[in-house]
Amino acid sequence: MDEQNNKRESLGRLTPLDASERLNHIDSLRGFALFGILIVNMLAFQYGTVGFKFSIPVQSFPNQTTNIIIEWLFQGSFYPIFSILFGFGAIIMYERSLSKTHSFNKLFFRRLVLLLIIGFIHKYFIWDGDILLTYAITGFLFMLFIKRQPKTLLIWAIVLTALIHSMGILPEDPDSEIDLQPFVEIEQDVFSTGTYTEVVTHRFTANPYAKADLGIEMDPLEREIFASFMSALTFIMLVLQALILFLLGGYIAKKRWLHNLKEHRPQLIKLTVIMLTIGIILKGAMVFTTNNALYYYGYFIGGPILGIGYITGFTLLFSKLDSIKIFRGFALVGRMALTNYLLQSIVMTTIFYGYGLGLFGKLGTLPGTILAITFFALQMAISSKWLKHHHYGPMEWLWRSGTYLKVQALKRPK
Numbered sequence: 212m213d214e215q216n217n218k219r220e221s222l223g224r225l226t227p228l229d230a231s232e233r234l235n236h237i238d239s240l241r242g243f244a245l246f247g248i249l250i251v252n253m254l255a256f257q258y259g260t261v262g263f264k265f266s267i268p269v270q271s272f273p274n275q276t277t278n279i280i281i282e283w284l285f286q287g288s289f290y291p292i293f294s295i296l297f298g299f300g301a302i303i304m305y306e307r308s309l310s311k312t313h314s315f316n317k318l319f320f321r322r323l324v325l326l327l328i329i330g331f332i333h334k335y336f337i338w339d340g341d342i343l344l345t346y347a348i349t350g351f352l353f354m355l356f357i358k359r360q361p362k363t364l365l366i367w368a369i370v371l372t373a374l375i376h377s378m379g380i381l382p383e384d385p386d387s388e389i390d391l392q393p394f395v396e397i398e399q400d401v402f403s404t405g406t407y408t409e410v411v412t413h414r415f416t417a418n419p420y421a422k423a424d425l426g427i428e429m430d431p432l433e434r435e436i437f438a439s440f441m442s443a444l445t446f447i448m449l450v451l452q453a454l455i456l457f458l459l460g461g462y463i464a465k466k467r468w469l470h471n472l473k474e475h476r477p478q479l480i481k482l483t484v485i486m487l488t489i490g491i492i493l494k495g496a497m498v499f500t501t502n503n504a505l506y507y508y509g510y511f512i513g514g515p516i517l518g519i520g521y522i523t524g525f526t527l528l529f530s531k532l533d534s535i536k537i538f539r540g541f542a543l544v545g546r547m548a549l550t551n552y553l554l555q556s557i558v559m560t561t562i563f564y565g566y567g568l569g570l571f572g573k574l575g576t577l578p579g580t581i582l583a584i585t586f587f588a589l590q591m592a593i594s595s596k597w598l599k600h601h602h603y604g605p606m607e608w609l610w611r612s613g614t615y616l617k618v619q620a621l622k623r624p625k
Contacts, residue, residue, distance in 0.1 A: 234303075236529040237469065239538050241296055242545030243525055246587050247289030249555050250281060252340060253579040256559040258572055259402055260340045261419050262395040267576070274576040281576070283498045287514025288490065290342065291456050292522055297346055298353060298460025299469070305357050306464075316354065322614040323350040329549070329606070338556035339414045345446075349453040356458060361465040368458040375451050376511055389441075390424035397422060402564050403571035410564060418442055456515065469522075472530045483523040490517025540591035547594050547604030558586065599623075 254263040267278065301319065308315035330343030356364055394417070401413045420438035429437065468475050490513050496502075497509020529538055544551050561567035562582075563574075574582070597604065601621050603611060612619045 234469070235533065235542055236472070236526055237296065237299070238545035239529055239533075239542035240292065240522060240525055240545065241548050242541030242543065243521075244289050244292035244296065245544055245548055245551060245555075246541070247285050247521075248293060248552075249583045249587055250580060251286050251289060252555070253559070253583045254278075254281065254576065255340045256338075256563050257570075257574055257576075257579050259395060259398040260338075261391060262399050265391055265395055268572070270575055277577040277580055279498060281580070283491075283494050284517075287510045288494070288517040288521060291515040291518035293342075294346070294453050294456035295460035295463065295518070295522065297350070298457030299464040300460075301350070301353060301357060301457070302461045302464035315357075318614060319350075319354060319357075321616070322610070323347045325610055325613045326350070329553075329610070333553060333556065335414045336411060337553070338560050340556075343552075345449050345453055349450050349457060352450070352454055353457045353461070356461060361462050364458045364462040364465065368455045368462065371451055371455050371458075372512075375448060376508075389420065390426070391419050391422075393424055394419040394422040399572065403569065404565045407566040410566065452511070459515075459519070469526055472526060476527070476530070479523045479527055483520055483527060486516050486520030487524060488520075489513070490520050493517075540588075540595070543594040543598055544587070544590050546598060547607060549610060550604035550606040551590050551594065553606060554590065555586070 254267065257263070258267050270278070304319065305315050308318070324347075326343055327347035330341055330345070330347050334341035334344050356367065397417070398413070401410055405413065418438045420441040421434060423438075425434075425437070463469060468479065472479070493509045493513025494517055495509075496505040497513060500506070532538060563569075563571045565571065594604070600623055602608075602623060603619065603621060608619055608621045
């Protein structure tokens with residue numbers, strides 16, 4: 212009787228996906244994205260969230276080669292996968308709600324509020340390279356587009372891309388560059404030698420632009436206004452970039468390109484070839500030239516294009532090779548993506564920061580990459596073990612329980 216009541220309730224209310232309803236290749240793709248993000252984030256863990264972009268020290272040939280590979284094939288191309296999948300998942304959730312009586316808007320709003328709280332804690336108390344806070348804020352904007360037609364989402368994505376990246380066509384002016392090296396030195400000193408309290412205080416109070424060398428004299432008030440303006444502008448740009456990717460993910464979900472892989476296989480093959488070719492060329496121009504405009508377009512345009520190529524290419528491989536162990540490993544990590552993302556930050560900051568093992572700036576790019584691969588393999592094993600006995604990861608369980616205002620069953624029946 213209870214089982215029948217639960218079934219009737221699930222027909223009327225929106226509930227979490229069970230294992231039989233999941234798109235396994237999406238879980239695997241999410242795990243793959245998390246792997247690429249960890250590879251890139253290892254630079255930020257080792258050299259600072261600002262420092263790794265401007266101040267990686269001269270290294271040996273193996274380390275330099277590894278750094279080039281990461282910048283060319285990883286940096287700026289894996290976070291778009293994660294972002295696109297966020298938009299994709301939101302549309303899936305909305306479409307499921309159409310056959311239920313539960314309000315999608317209320318449900319999704321709670322989901323974003325919880326993500327906002329988790330992101331805030333992560334950003335300020337664990338690691339300042341957080342993306343969850345940005346996702347939550349962007350998600351509120353994305354709610355305005357969820358019910359729109361696929362064509363509308365695509366048009367908005369194209370228009371926003373053209374608007375925010377039009378500056379890339381401007382001629383480069385070396386005198387207009389902002390030198391963040393003074394802030395990098397402060398950041399690296401705090402992360403390498405600071406106590407946990409000092410690191411947290413730095414996150415709450417530091418502004419990269421407040422210590423930047425602007426090449427002109429400013430009084431303290433002018434510098435404070437400038438720093439606040441630049442920080443706000445940077446955050447707005449992050450939100451808009453994430454929104455573009457959410458829109459693309461929503462478009463892909465509404466077109467159902469990743470639902471029926473056999474039906475869309477010819478289009479996916481064509482898209483893979485085009486996107487990988489364009490993305491690799493644009494990012495190659497970013498890595499192997501010193502032109503600022505090419506760097507800009509390589510990162511902000513080439514990166515996401517390559518990411519889309521990875522999405523379609525990975526999906527095609529999964530459709531043929533899904534039984535291979537590594538794809539199943541990616542899927543297990545992907546099912547616990549929030550837990551594993553946070554765990555990466557906790558472990559790596561403990562390894563590198565001064566309040567932990569103090570290896571900040573000492574390991575090098577190649578050893579850091581090997582560490583990342585080793586740790587991710589460990590996460591595959593942990594995720595496999597955990598999901599044998601539990602329905603969700605710990606943070607996924609907390610997030611889902613709060614979203615649906617009902618404590619979800621965590622342990623699997625014996």
